[in-house]
Amino acid sequence: MSLIDAAKAKLPTAWGEFEIHALEDEETQKEHVALTMGDLTGDEPVLVRIHSECLTGDALFSMRCDCGPQLEAALQKIAEAGRGVLLYLRQEGRGIGLVNKIRAYALQDQGMDTVEANEKLGFAADARDFSLAGKTLQALNVKTIKLMTNNPRKVASIESAGITVEERVPMQYGKNPHNEKYLSTKHGKLGHLF
Numbered sequence: 001m002s003l004i005d006a007a008k009a010k011l012p013t014a015w016g017e018f019e020i021h022a023l024e025d026e027e028t029q030k031e032h033v034a035l036t037m038g039d040l041t042g043d044e045p046v047l048v049r050i051h052s053e054c055l056t057g058d059a060l061f062s063m064r065c066d067c068g069p070q071l072e073a074a075l076q077k078i079a080e081a082g083r084g085v086l087l088y089l090r091q092e093g094r095g096i097g098l099v100n101k102i103r104a105y106a107l108q109d110q111g112m113d114t115v116e117a118n119e120k121l122g123f124a125a126d127a128r129d130f131s132l133a134g135k136t137l138q139a140l141n142v143k144t145i146k147l148m149t150n151n152p153r154k155v156a157s158i159e160s161a162g163i164t165v166e167e168r169v170p171m172q173y174g175k176n177p178h179n180e181k182y183l184s185t186k187h188g189k190l191g192h193l194f
């Protein structure tokens with residue numbers, strides 16, 4: 001699988017100026033995004049967020065999940081550090097796509113949790129592939145990172161790509177009455193850490 005750094009430009013944001021890289025996955029034809037800030041070379045670990053697409057949370061202000069607040073917090077932390085990478089991977093709905101995620105929401109409205117709903121639809125609880133994240137960091141020449149996540153699977157898969165995760169930075173943001181069950185299921189069934 002190869003990833004093409006197809007285009008890059010400056011991206012001023014509410015938190016500071018990033019560089020945006022449009023990445024094309026030759027195998028799946030999917031387009032992903034990397035936002036970078038500062039000089040990524042050297043021995044000092046780079047602050048990294050690997051964020052999976054969540055249209056409802058990232059763009060439509062949904063309170064069913066914690067994705068939007070995590071995305072904002074990650075950009076803010078990178079800007080404060082003046083250095084870092086945010087990978088935005090097009091793996092909507094933990095890899096099952098938008099339509100199936102909304103089907104899963106409808107099942108959750110009937111009482112299932114997020115894992116049971118995925119399984120009822122015939123999918124794994126988490127159908128994502130993080131190998132692309134490892135490849136992108138390698139392409140950006142990033143070798144040692146501080147990874148902003150509560151998900152131990154992300155840590156394991158990025159390490160298996162040969163990247164050293166020197167520290168895990170917890171990302172507890174955006175808890176609200178609508179996502180309480182979702183967050184406790186991620187903790188209880190998907191092994192998410194606090």
Ligand SMILES: Nc1nc2c(ncn2[C@@H]2O[C@H](COP(=O)(O)OP(=O)(O)OP(=O)(O)O)[C@@H](O)[C@H]2O)c(=O)[nH]1
Pocket residue numbers: 050051052053054055064065067070091092093094095096101104105114118148149150151154171182192
């Ligand atoms: N199938 C499904 N996907 C969901 C649901 N709620 C949110 N998502 C998706 O879950 C993913 C969350 O991505 P991330 O925030 O990067 O990852 P995470 O596994 O929660 O780990 P961290 O946030 O890094 O701790 C996004 O792709 C969302 O679209 C749901 O109820 N069902």
